[in-house]
Amino acid sequence: MRKLVWLVVLAIPLIVALTLPARVALWWFDPPEEIGDVRGTIWRGQALWRQPGQAPLDLTWRWRSGLSWHWRVSQVRGGSTVLNGIGRPVSGGLALEDVSGRLDVTRADIQLWMMNTRARGYLEFDIERAVMVDGQPPEIAGQIVWREAALEGTVHESLGEILVDLTPGRQRQQARVESLQPAPVTVRGTIDLEVDQYTVDLWLRASPDRPDLDRQLAWMGERQSDGQIRIRLSGALGW
Numbered sequence: 001m002r003k004l005v006w007l008v009v010l011a012i013p014l015i016v017a018l019t020l021p022a023r024v025a026l027w028w029f030d031p032p033e034e035i036g037d038v039r040g041t042i043w044r045g046q047a048l049w050r051q052p053g054q055a056p057l058d059l060t061w062r063w064r065s066g067l068s069w070h071w072r073v074s075q076v077r078g079g080s081t082v083l084n085g086i087g088r089p090v091s092g093g094l095a096l097e098d099v100s101g102r103l104d105v106t107r108a109d110i111q112l113w114m115m116n117t118r119a120r121g122y123l124e125f126d127i128e129r130a131v132m133v134d135g136q137p138p139e140i141a142g143q144i145v146w147r148e149a150a151l152e153g154t155v156h157e158s159l160g161e162i163l164v165d166l167t168p169g170r171q172r173q174q175a176r177v178e179s180l181q182p183a184p185v186t187v188r189g190t191i192d193l194e195v196d197q198y199t200v201d202l203w204l205r206a207s208p209d210r211p212d213l214d215r216q217l218a219w220m221g222e223r224q225s226d227g228q229i230r231i232r233l234s235g236a237l238g239w
């Protein structure tokens with residue numbers, strides 16, 4: 001009888017761990033306020049990720065092994081957003097690995113960098129590793145390609161395809177930006193991410209046979225002596 005009692009006592013923590021509702025467990029990880037409608041357990045579950053002015057995203061996860069989980073984000077109705085990867089907790093933050101898929105560019109903060117102009121297209125992800133820890137700059141290794149890139153509004157033109165090559169550094173996260181193919185507007189430059197701020201330094205050049213684009217691009221930045229438009233921005237990061 002005593003052995004049976006001990007088996008029951010030892011089994012209780014295991015049962016709790018296996019059946020602990022995800023909505024309770026997520027409190028430990030301090031999730032964004034936009035995540036709600038949490039269902040399932042920490043081993044397998046789902047939630048809705050709501051962004052202002054956007055259709056909600058369906059976030060699902062399942063335990064993979066050890067301290068890693070496979071996760072997937074996809075738009076609930078229509079849209080082109082589908083991202084997959086592996087996530088695991090690290091001291092003071094979160095590590096993501098093997099992130100792939102695509103994200104509608106309207107869901108990215110790129111819109112905040114453009115005055116009276118909207119971005120179109122989608123971002124294609126191939127990220128080997130991304131680590132986000134409190135008090136440290138992000139560490140991201142991989143590439144993002146902006147496919148079917150285009151601007152609408154004050155500037156209305158195609159940008160072709162744009163590569164963002166991500167390399168972590170000691171003091172900051174660095175991103176090199178460059179056009180992959182000829183287009184009416186080509187882009188090159190850098191984006192640096194530090195602990196709590198970002199710095200953008202981009203150069204836009206209109207095709208020589210499109211003088212009309214020079215006037216449009218002039219609204220976006222500083223005209224240089226060689227005809228290029230330079231965009232310099234900085235601000236606080238909001239993770």
